[in-house]
Amino acid sequence: MTIQQVATEAGVSPSTVSNLLNGRNHRMLPETRQRIERAIDKLGYRPNRAARQLRTGRNTTIGLVVPSVGNPFWGALARHLESAALAEGYHVLLCNSERDPRRERDYVDELWADGVHGVVLCSSLPSLDHVMPLVERGLQLVAFDRTSQAGDPASLVSISVDNAIGSQLATQHLTDLGHRRLAFVSGALASVNRKERYRGFTAGLEQAGIDPATSVRAPVKGDADDFGDVEASELGRAAAAELLALEEPPTGIVAINDMCALGVCRGLRDGGLEVGKDVSVVGFDDIVLADLYAPTLTTVRQPMKEMAAAAFTQLRSRLDDSGPTQGQSLLFRPELIVRESTAPPT
Amino acid sequence: MTIQQVATEAGVSPSTVSNLLNGRNHRMLPETRQRIERAIDKLGYRPNRAARQLRTGRNTTIGLVVPSVGNPFWGALARHLESAALAEGYHVLLCNSERDPRRERDYVDELWADGVHGVVLCSSLPSLDHVMPLVERGLQLVAFDRTSQAGDPASLVSISVDNAIGSQLATQHLTDLGHRRLAFVSGALASVNRKERYRGFTAGLEQAGIDPATSVRAPVKGDADDFGDVEASELGRAAAAELLALEEPPTGIVAINDMCALGVCRGLRDGGLEVGKDVSVVGFDDIVLADLYAPTLTTVRQPMKEMAAAAFTQLRSRLDDSGPTQGQSLLFRPELIVRESTAPPT
DNA sequence: CGAGGCTGGTGCAACGATGCACCGCATGCT
DNA sequence: AGCATGCGGTGCATCGTTGCACCAGCCTCG
Incomplete structure (x- = not known):
């Protein structure tokens, strides 16, 4: 299913279909628009992401680098981040650094080479020097569970609980x-x-x-x-x-x-x-x-869910170019959950 | 960094670089080969995956659909699968179905639309009818933690413990x-x-x-x-x-x-x-x-690690076309781990 | 000596989507 | 009349890689 087939089916040019797909439909006849929409779901058309990315340089995948999803804490983050991303049509590429700094850097490199422009990094390292070169080239980075520090890149977003x-x-x-x-x-x-x-x-x-x-x-x-x-x-x-x-x-x-x-x-x-x-x-x-x-x-x-959602939102707004380019630090309010393991001293 | 730049740097045509990159170097002068290799790491060239995928239709990403990575059991699977995939240059796209059959199907659809041809599916459903259409179109499926059943697609690989x-x-x-x-x-x-x-x-x-x-x-x-x-x-x-x-x-x-x-x-x-x-x-x-x-x-x-490795191996061999097209069922041997929760009756 | 084969490459047309430049036509403005 | 402007779209080059078809040059052999 290519955009060409949709265009033929709808009796328009591929450009017009593309225009509709990309929201450039201000001056499109409602009738034309409907013909295209009908053609799209008649044929079950889905744009080819590879082609789209090749052409635009953008994509809808974000990277998540965690120490290990085997740990329930990171598993929960992965789950919530993915959920937030999915709602906006984004995907999450999962990477386990196993707390190995080298592997962490390799992963971020790899993601960048794959055209991934936004990464949520849960680094165990105090310094982010190892990924600085990519940040300078435009990689958007959200540091999770790590409050920002002096040497951090200016564009860095930090998300953490207080x-x-x-x-x-x-x-x-x-x-x-x-x-x-x-x-x-x-x-x-x-x-x-x-x-x-x-x-x-x-x-x-x-x-x-x-x-x-x-x-x-x-x-x-x-x-x-x-x-x-x-x-x-x-x-x-x-x-x-x-x-x-x-x-x-x-x-x-x-x-x-x-x-x-x-x-x-x-x-x-x-x-x-x-x-x-x-x-x-x-x-x-x-x-x-x-x-x-x-x-x-x-x-x-x-508040993992909120923190994950914030991570995605921050990343997305920066990827959609429109967002602020300046970094910031988000501190979430923790909540005490009282259960059975605490009681007055005897 | 494009293949064209590498070609120029090495004084050859892009085709030749591509040939080397894809192992078609049987009759290539060792000298030419070295020139290209030098050019590649001088420029730090990495092939553009989007372009490659667009051209070939293949890719090196596999999908993993689990009920929820929040659960340590699935988290462990994700970790091990990713590890096995990484070793071969593959990536893992993580999907949480949250045990929602519809979401499960949507995810598999989405993966397919993204050009992902191989998926490890940890389905909670007894039947796989909802993904059959894609399997018929060539999607390679490995069912994890689910022994095969009568109505399953012929090409299905099932991996489970006995x-x-x-x-x-x-x-x-x-x-x-x-x-x-x-x-x-x-x-x-x-x-x-x-x-x-x-x-x-x-x-x-x-x-x-x-x-x-x-x-x-x-x-x-x-x-x-x-x-x-x-x-x-x-x-x-x-x-x-x-x-x-x-x-x-x-x-x-x-x-x-x-x-x-x-x-x-x-x-x-x-x-x-x-x-x-x-x-x-x-x-x-x-x-x-x-x-x-x-x-x-x-x-x-x-034996999660082994099971995850098998899942990847099976998938890969089928994606590399060379593998068997016939489905099979892999049953792993479980092992009793005796700890403190069991003792003779009093 | 010319047909055929091997060697070490190169040329080129795709893959599918995008988005700028541009089109013909009608209308408005001066 | 002459020019700008708005409308609803379309044409086309382009992104980076691939791999088949092909090529020139040299060797071999009947």
Whole structure:
């Protein structure tokens, strides 16, 4: 089914069909228009994307680079982003970087070579230097789950939840319940987001009149490489054991994310404590699993659907040329979801 | 960077460059070849996919249609499939059907219109009639997690784990531990796979000399619509409550999948029982979560990586025209993974 | 010595959609 | 009368790659 066949069927020239297809139909006779429309769905015509892209240089595919869709958090993003894109006739090309910087760059290169002009990048890297050359050539980049930084390209859009506030909400929730000895469990504070979450934690403590110095940050030994996802739970488990060995173990624990929190729960249980009774645990993200675990996990929800929709909208408006060329930073408001894993200290 | 520029740089015609690029270099002077190769990476040339596809009608993108990448099981598939595809220079276009048959069909249509000739379809539907028209036009289809059926297109490749064996392994594991009162928890046995799993369950019972009639299948009230993923856990939880209300509750439970199994664990705990001690539970799939839950879940592992690789290989060989045109069914061997959720009956 | 074969390439017409330049005609303006 | 303007479309070159048809030059062989 080519545009030529449609044109023949409708008794017009291919140009006219093209005009209609591309909204240049201001001065087209309604009658002509209807003839074409009838021909189109009589023949079941769909424009050939390859031809269209070859001619225009544009396309309707955006790239999504995530650490791993095996992780429910990124899976959820993929799902929502795809949903938003689909509604506008866009497609999503999925790429798993496996947290390998090189693979991340290769993917973005590949996408660019394929004519993809917009990419949602969920980078684990603090710097975006590796993709700068393409950004300079016009690649539109949306950084997800990563607040913007000094060296970032001017056109960059950053989309993230307000990590400091989220973390503070979690902490406050614990102090409101009466907890006074708190701990923050995380790997190395290597990314901006992690630092922000820690900042929220200390802010929450201060607000409750607790000296952050008396709180624990575990594990201290976390190094810069522990960016893993599944490993986050291992880390949480180990950290829990460490905390239990203290003379005065904390009664409330704020974890860097849900996976980590689940690991902490696991570790606490290993140590004979009951989460949601003897100890309280708060996570971050609100992955589906949080509501399935036993006990269900109190956590800080990221409005994924809205964030994904925003990512797409931003990208699209910039691809449609009309959008602002200037970068910006979108911070979403996190929401505390209280479930069973938190309770007043006993 | 066009092929023309490379040709000029190398002092040959575009055709010659194209010949090299497409492996038609049998009778090419090694010297010419090197000149071209040098030109290519001097200019950093990458062939334009749109142009190539327009000309040849082929492309290197395959489609993946899953119910939802939000579900870790499908996320894992996406990850592994993408990995296999990447190694051969192929891309994966991700589509979430959200278990909506119409959306599923629309996606496949869309992919076809985009020039995608190969799709891995993880359909929740027993029949594939809705995509038959495209298959007849040449779409290569690999059905994943769905054994082939009578009405399927002749060219269809089906990839699945051997569900009957898997389920039998799970059942056998319980009987070997000494359990005699078993239950099978599932929604309606609406899909072939589910029926197979139930068949494996009864086979396992018979092998242990237990009359399947004495075992329980819960919930009886499951209807055909309960195909959900998150809902699977709700279903498990409800089923557990139901089972506990029996006069002689089962001591061993085989769940249709891991999510359902986790729901069952949840329900049992609600009823005051300790999983892995008072009751044993076995799942199916071995999602990442199975090893994180408390207690860790004994389950039947599907060799996802191998299955995903096979899906890609099958698709590719058929897309490269050379492959067999005849459909086939690949059944993978499941593996029992024993963890903490199973123990001898007390 | 001329027909035929091999070698190492090249010429060219597609693939399907796009969008600018342009057309003939009618009407308005001065 | 002479020129601009609006209308409803159409003609055509073009995007980058491909692969069949073809070519000139040289070798071989009866």
